[in-house]
Amino acid sequence: MSTVYLFLKTCFIMGQRPKTTLHFLLFCFLFNASLGEVRYVLPEERQQGSVIGNVARDLGLKVTDLGARRARVVAEGTRQLCEMDNTSGNLLISQRIDREELCAQASVCILQYQLLLEDPLQAYSLVLDIADINDNNPVFAAEETKLDLVESTVLGRRFPLESAHDPDLGTNSIREYKLSPNEHFALEMSSHINGNAYPELVLKKVLDREAQAEHVLKINAIDGGKPVRSGTASIFIRVLDANDNVPVFSQRVYKATVSENSAIGTVIATLNATDLDEGVYGKITYSFSHLSDKMGGVFEINPDSGEVRVAGVIDFEDASTHELDVQAKDGGGQASHCKLVIDIIDVNDNKPVIEIKSASASVAEDSKPGTMVALIYVYDLDTGSSGLVTCVISGNVPFKLVSEVKNYFMLMTDGILDREIEPEYNISIVATDGGSPSLSSVKVIQVAVNDINDNPPTFMQNDYIANILENQPVGTFVMKVIAQDTDAASNAKIRYQISKHTKSEEFSFLTINSETGELFTARPFDYENSVHFQIRVSAQDGGDPPLSSTCTINVFVKDQNDNAPVVLYPVQTTGFIAEDMVPLEAPRGYLVTKVVAVDADSGHNAWLSYKIMKATQPNLFSIGQHSGEIRTLRTFMDSDESKQTLVIIVSDNGPDSLSATCTVSIVIGDGLPVLNELFEFADDSEDSGDLTLYLIIALSTVSSLLILLISGVVYFKLCRRSYVYRSNTTNLPVFPTPYCPSTFTDFSHCGTLLKDDRFDSFLTTGSWRGDFRFSSNTDTDTLKQRSAAYQKNTLRRISTDRASLKVRAGAPHPCYVFT
Numbered sequence: 001m002s003t004v005y006l007f008l009k010t011c012f013i014m015g016q017r018p019k020t021t022l023h024f025l026l027f028c029f030l031f032n033a034s035l036g037e038v039r040y041v042l043p044e045e046r047q048q049g050s051v052i053g054n055v056a057r058d059l060g061l062k063v064t065d066l067g068a069r070r071a072r073v074v075a076e077g078t079r080q081l082c083e084m085d086n087t088s089g090n091l092l093i094s095q096r097i098d099r100e101e102l103c104a105q106a107s108v109c110i111l112q113y114q115l116l117l118e119d120p121l122q123a124y125s126l127v128l129d130i131a132d133i134n135d136n137n138p139v140f141a142a143e144e145t146k147l148d149l150v151e152s153t154v155l156g157r158r159f160p161l162e163s164a165h166d167p168d169l170g171t172n173s174i175r176e177y178k179l180s181p182n183e184h185f186a187l188e189m190s191s192h193i194n195g196n197a198y199p200e201l202v203l204k205k206v207l208d209r210e211a212q213a214e215h216v217l218k219i220n221a222i223d224g225g226k227p228v229r230s231g232t233a234s235i236f237i238r239v240l241d242a243n244d245n246v247p248v249f250s251q252r253v254y255k256a257t258v259s260e261n262s263a264i265g266t267v268i269a270t271l272n273a274t275d276l277d278e279g280v281y282g283k284i285t286y287s288f289s290h291l292s293d294k295m296g297g298v299f300e301i302n303p304d305s306g307e308v309r310v311a312g313v314i315d316f317e318d319a320s321t322h323e324l325d326v327q328a329k330d331g332g333g334q335a336s337h338c339k340l341v342i343d344i345i346d347v348n349d350n351k352p353v354i355e356i357k358s359a360s361a362s363v364a365e366d367s368k369p370g371t372m373v374a375l376i377y378v379y380d381l382d383t384g385s386s387g388l389v390t391c392v393i394s395g396n397v398p399f400k401l402v403s404e405v406k407n408y409f410m411l412m413t414d415g416i417l418d419r420e421i422e423p424e425y426n427i428s429i430v431a432t433d434g435g436s437p438s439l440s441s442v443k444v445i446q447v448a449v450n451d452i453n454d455n456p457p458t459f460m461q462n463d464y465i466a467n468i469l470e471n472q473p474v475g476t477f478v479m480k481v482i483a484q485d486t487d488a489a490s491n492a493k494i495r496y497q498i499s500k501h502t503k504s505e506e507f508s509f510l511t512i513n514s515e516t517g518e519l520f521t522a523r524p525f526d527y528e529n530s531v532h533f534q535i536r537v538s539a540q541d542g543g544d545p546p547l548s549s550t551c552t553i554n555v556f557v558k559d560q561n562d563n564a565p566v567v568l569y570p571v572q573t574t575g576f577i578a579e580d581m582v583p584l585e586a587p588r589g590y591l592v593t594k595v596v597a598v599d600a601d602s603g604h605n606a607w608l609s610y611k612i613m614k615a616t617q618p619n620l621f622s623i624g625q626h627s628g629e630i631r632t633l634r635t636f637m638d639s640d641e642s643k644q645t646l647v648i649i650v651s652d653n654g655p656d657s658l659s660a661t662c663t664v665s666i667v668i669g670d671g672l673p674v675l676n677e678l679f680e681f682a683d684d685s686e687d688s689g690d691l692t693l694y695l696i697i698a699l700s701t702v703s704s705l706l707i708l709l710i711s712g713v714v715y716f717k718l719c720r721r722s723y724v725y726r727s728n729t730t731n732l733p734v735f736p737t738p739y740c741p742s743t744f745t746d747f748s749h750c751g752t753l754l755k756d757d758r759f760d761s762f763l764t765t766g767s768w769r770g771d772f773r774f775s776s777n778t779d780t781d782t783l784k785q786r787s788a789a790y791q792k793n794t795l796r797r798i799s800t801d802r803a804s805l806k807v808r809a810g811a812p813h814p815c816y817v818f819t
Contacts, residue, residue: 037125040091043133044099049092052082052128055115056089059124063089069117073126074357074377076112076407082128084115091126099130100167104319107169116408118358118375123405134172134225138164140233141290147201147235148333150242151209156202160190160337162289162327163198164221164231171224180218185237187219192339193252201235209239243332245276247284252338254326256308259345260316264309268299268342271306273328280331289325289337299324299342308340316346317381348386348435354378354443357408362448365417373399374411374445378431386435394428394442401429411445419449420486453491453543457483459551466519466555470527471562478510478519481551483539490542499536499550506533509555519553527559528600561654563600565608567662570595579643579665583672588634590674592621592666595628597650607653613661614647621646621666630664642668 038058056063065071066086073084073091083094103109113126141162149159166173177199179187184205189197199219215237222230249271256269275282286306288299299322300311308324322342329335359374380387391401391409398415411427425447432440459481466479485492496517498507511522517539533555540548570578570593580593599606610628615621617640623630630646644666651659 037127039127039129041129041131042093042097043131044097045133045135046093046097048094048096052091052093054089055084055091055124055126059115061089061117063087065117069119069122070358071115071117072357074114074116076114076379081111082113097130099132100136102130105167105169114405116357116375121372121375121404121408121410123408132169132172134168134223134227134229136167136172137229138166138174138221138223138231140164140219140221140231142233144234144236146333147237148240148243149203149207149237150240150244150332151207152242152244153203153207155204155206158188158190159201159203160335161199161201161219161235163196164233165290166221166223166229166231168223168225173223174221175224176222178220178222182215182217184215185217192337207239213239215239238333240332243277243281243330243334245281245330246334247273247275247328247330247336249273249326249328249336249338254338254340255343256340257343257345258310258314260314260347261349262310262314264311266310268308268310269340271301271308271326271328271338271340273306273336273338275330275334277330277332281334283331284328285330287327287329289327291324295322295324298322301326308342314344316344316383317350320344320346346383346386348382348433348437348439350381350386350433351439351441352378352380352389352431352433354391354429354431354441356443356445359411359445360447362450363413363417364450364452365419366452366454367413367417369398369413369415371413372410373413373447376401376409376411376429376443377407378409379407380433382433382435386433388434389431390434391429391431394430397425397427399425399427399447417449419451419488420455422449423488424448451488451491453487453541453545453547455486455491456547456549457485457494457539457541458549459483459539462551464551464553466553467558468521468525468555469558470525470560472521472524474521474523476521478521478555479553480519481517481537481539481553483517483549483551485541487541487543493542494539495542497538497540499538501550502535503533506535509533510535510553512537525557527557527602528563530557532556559602559605561601561605561652561656561658563605564658565597565599565650565652565660567650567660568596568598570662570664572662579667581667581669581672582632582636583674584636584668584670585674586632586636587674588632590632592630592632593664594630595623595648595650595662595664597628597660597662599652601652601654605652605654609651609653611649611651612646613649614645616641616644616646620644623648630666636668640668644668 038053038055040053042052055061056066063086066084066089071084071086073080073082075081079095081093081095081097083092084090085092099109102111109130109132111128111130113128115124115126117123145161147159164174164177174197177187177189179185179201184203184207186202186204188200188202190200191197201217215235217235217237218232219235220230220232222228250273254269254271258266258268271286273284273286275284285303286301287303288296288301291299298310298312298314299308301308306326306328308326321344324340324342326338326340327335328338355377357375357377360372363371363373376391378389378391380389389407391403393399393401393411398413398417400412400414401409402412403409409429411429427445427447429443429445430440431443432438460483464479464481468476468478481496483494483496485494494517495514496512497514498510498512508522509525510519512519517537519537535553535555536550537553538548538550540546570580582590582592586592595610597608597610599608608628609625610623611625612618612621612623619633620636620640621630621644622633623646628648628650630648646664646666647661648664649659649661651657
């Protein structure tokens with residue numbers, strides 16, 4: 001390979017035909033491509049956009065793969081002089097290439113590049129060998145050189161001249177010097193220790209100051225390029241008297257070392273030259289020759305002492321060695337030269353450089369570990385251990401760095417990502433070199449985690465309780481359910497609906513706003529038909545596929561006073577009213593009959609009260625306000641009518657009280673036996689005109705009232721402390737307190753009447769004590785059995801056997817048991 005390379009380089013230098021050269025270049029490319037490296041020989045100063053070579057063909061790649069795999073050329077350093085055309089596979093010049101600027105006087109100018117392909121990641125080495133062309137003229141450091149020669153200078157004396165400088169190399173560098181025609185001087189070439197040639201002016205004819213005091217010569221430096229380039233300088237020679245010794249350096253070559261970034265004024269070396277002459281001819285002045293403008297700002301020499309000091313910033317990365325030509329010139333114009341070689345010691349003064357070659361702004365939270373996020377290139381301009389770079393990730397993040405190509409690192413996921421826990425990562429890449437002390441650089445890469453639908457909506461509660469009054473209009477607001485979704489965007493957009501798992505008969509009870517979760521009634525509710533039901537509400541997000549969750553809503557219907565009391569006994573039939581018999585000798589307080597009524601409502605709405613609205617004789621009968629028992633107020637007299645008619649009104653305890661009326665027909669019969677257990681108290685009233693008796697009665701009355709008052713206060717106190725049965729606000733007892741002893745048990749929130757339950761009532765001789773019993777041995781609905789046929793079957797027969805009166809009253813109340 002080295003033979004081909006040298007041949008190609010010779011072809012460019014010697015100007016061989018392009019066609020022949022291209023054949024050998026093709027051979028060279030194919031040879032290198034098999035090794036994963038392509039080397040191109042490229043003349044400097046070619047136009048921008050010129051084709052260097054077809055990389056796709058030379059590496060055996062498909063042109064279509066270059067664009068698909070995002071192929072690009074990356075320089076090993078900071079200067080990007082070429083670029084890749086992915087449509088054709090050609091490597092193009094993107095900036096001006098000047099060999100002298102890139103490599104100065106180096107014999108070989110090599111630029112190293114990397115061809116990077118992604119998906120999968122692959123790298124190829126591209127080497128550009130920049131060939132020199134003759135694009136620079138030889139230049140003398142000084143356009144004029146002045147020499148003072150004594151006229152006694154011996155023939156053959158040599159006077160070294162400063163050589164011209166040509167940045168070009170090889171045949172393009174300086175080939176010869178020519179001196180303008182004259183009869184006193186000739187030009188001959190000599191060489192330094194390092195082999196560099198320089199011209200010397202040789203005296204061929206004795207000088208005669210009196211004949212010619214000054215001589216003006218022209219010296220031309222000519223290079224070997226095609227076309228030829230040249231530079232010219234003038235030599236002014238003044239003929240003086242006697243200065244026959246030149247300065248002599250103690251060494252022909254001086255060597256010194258200095259660390260880069262040394263402080264200005266640091267002494268590098270001290271040069272020493274001596275001259276055997278005296279006076280002005282022995283005074284030596286030191287100076288640099290052939291010093292470029294760039295180097296002139298870095299080093300300086302004391303013209304009197306010969307000390308070389310640091311004058312500017314020394315950077316090892318710019319040049320590791322400097323060779324300086326130093327001239328020692330006496331006062332007579334004679335000079336000698338030496339070379340000063342300065343080696344620069346590298347220090348760790350460059351931080352590692354982190355370049356992001358490719359990066360994704362986001363990554364899905366369900367990405368598998370090992371997903372590539374970014375491609376990072378890291379390098380350090382220092383050398384040795386100072387140029388060795390390690391790269392790590394700072395902090396505890398689910399990412400890692402993997403390196404398969406030198407100085408290239410792939411940033412990959414290294415764990416499970418969860419946007420709801422960490423929606424974004426600021427990944428700090430820390431690159432540290434091996435210097436002492438080490439230097440480091442930090443690069444922050446922001447990576448957002450894209451949301452996926454991995455979280456279902458969550459209700460604030462699993463179970464909700466809603467209360468609503470019966471008979472509310474359709475569209476009445478019931479309640480609002482709220483679900484939350486920790487996902488983002490459309491994955492968190494929630495729609496509500498009544499779940500299909502809700503019972504079919506309850507599915508249509510409520511409607512729901514799919515956007516807000518507000519529930520409304522879809523029809524009026526009837527407490528007497530449905531007291532409680534459940535529906536399930538589903539919340540579904542907008543993900544793909546969508547996720548959902550459900551909650552249960554327990555809806556309780558509250559009772560309203562929308563049912564009037566229903567009289568079960570006495571049975572009211574058009575054209576016929578059952579008659580109750582009472583003995584003529586019945587005392588005051590005798591139990592005549594009992595009005596039985598029920599209310600389908602519950603709680604306070606089912607509390608019933610009885611009142612005589614109309615009577616044949618107003619002062620003859622009374623009715624218990626809560627019991628419905630009709631008793632005599634006095635004994636009967638012969639003047640009383642034998643048939644008495646009472647109109648009873650039964651009212652409930654609702655806010656807007658509802659009522660029902662019934663007619664009770666009573667017949668006063670002579671000869672009927674008087675049952676002792678059917679009167680409340682014996683009439684022991686004996687006419688007495690004794691004033692003491694009246695006082696005793698008044699005192700007893702006041703005392704009784706006081707006792708009743710105290711008993712009432714104690715009773716209400718006990719009610720507040722729950723010593724006496726009390727139902728909750730929605731489930732108050734149906735019958736008043738006299739019919740709710742301590743053995744009373746409440747099984748539900750129902751009223752005095754339910755649709756599917758039955759009861760029988762029995763009125764015995766002891767019914768005046770409130771002994772009203774229930775059983776469940778009949779299955780006839782109360783309201784439905786109020787037909788004429790049923791009423792006929794339930795009418796009491798008017799007979800003397802009234803001790804056992806049985807009334808079939810229909811549906812028993814399922815909520816209470818009396819013992």
